[in-house]
Amino acid sequence: MTTSGTLEWASSNVNIQKGCKNGCKYCYAARMAVRFKRCSNLMEWTTQIQVDPSKVQKNYRKRNGRIMFPTSHDIYTSNLIPCLDVLDKLLKSGNEVLITTKPEDYCIEEICDEFQKYKDQIQFRFTIGSAYNAVLKKWEPNAPSFDERVSALKRAYFEGFKTSISIEPYLDYYPHEVIEEVEPFVTETIWLGIMNSKIPKEGRELYNKKLYSKDFVSSLVKVCTIKAKGKLRLKDSIKNLFKEKRKKNERGN
Ligand code: SF4
Numbered sequence: 573m574t575t576s577g578t579l580e581w582a583s584s585n586v587n588i589q590k591g592c593k594n595g596c597k598y599c600y601a602a603r604m605a606v607r608f609k610r611c612s613n614l615m616e617w618t619t620q621i622q623v624d625p626s627k628v629q630k631n632y633r634k635r636n637g638r639i640m641f642p643t644s645h646d647i648y649t650s651n652l653i654p655c656l657d658v659l660d661k662l663l664k665s666g667n668e669v670l671i672t673t674k675p676e677d678y679c680i681e682e683i684c685d686e687f688q689k690y691k692d693q694i695q696f697r698f699t700i701g702s703a704y705n706a707v708l709k710k711w712e713p714n715a716p717s718f719d720e721r722v723s724a725l726k727r728a729y730f731e732g733f734k735t736s737i738s739i740e741p742y743l744d745y746y747p748h749e750v751i752e753e754v755e756p757f758v759t760e761t762i763w764l765g766i767m768n769s770k771i772p773k774e775g776r777e778l779y780n781k782k783l784y785s786k787d788f789v790s791s792l793v794k795v796c797t798i799k800a801k802g803k804l805r806l807k808d809s810i811k812n813l814f815k816e817k818r819k820k821n822e823r824g825n
Pocket of ligand 1: 593601645646712
């Protein structure tokens with residue numbers, strides 16, 4: 573679930589494993605793991621997954637500020653039990669938790685069932701970078717389809733949980749189509765962000781810099797603002813792009 577800027581959303585984060593089966597080709601956590609020699613490539617990141625028992629067994633106290641869980645892996649059927657254990661401890665200690673995931677419907681059903689009474693402490697943030705399964709498959713080969721993610725969103729919404737969406741990174745020219753589909757089921761915010769050009773080498777030939785040019789982003793933000801009906805928020809990745817543009821214009825004058 574990684575973005576390079578998780579502190580925009582929470583004061584601290586919790587993770588319980590190394591590696592992530594989704595294998596996203598823009599994965600910041602995988603790039604950092606390769607850079608710091610914790611794994612050798614994206615394939616290893618995707619297949620050699622290790623849950624850290626000490627992070628599952630430890631007691632989690634009340635922390636200051638919201639906790640984001642997870643940030644450097646996802647929640648899916650194969651790690652659901654340890655994830656539920658950790659969520660249980662975080663919530664019982666009184667923490668507010670931002671659950672960030674490319675959601676599997678089954679996992680969201682389990683989380684909603686298990687933590688009904690902690691509803692006020694939970695906000696879901698579902699990542700959906702494209703409304704097109706072919707695009708999602710190309711970038712996030714083992715993550716759920718668009719339809720499954722939308723079903724999970726609707727489930728959380730109708731169960732009365734707080735819901736939000738991350739469209740970071742957006743993966744095609746049409747993120748406003750994601751917004752059109754999800755907006756009625758979002759109780760909080762919809763975040764838009766671009767892809768960092770520093771991605772694992774396995775994703776570099778897919779990277780389309782035209783998608784993240786300043787002029788394209790400017791026009792996209794206008795359309796998305798209308799479609800999101802007051803719920804759109806821009807990630808720092810976009811704010812910084814506009815700041816650079818402004819500085820260049822000022823220097824030009
Ligand atoms: S879901 Fe994708 S981006 Fe997030 S940690 Fe897993 S592989 Fe990386």
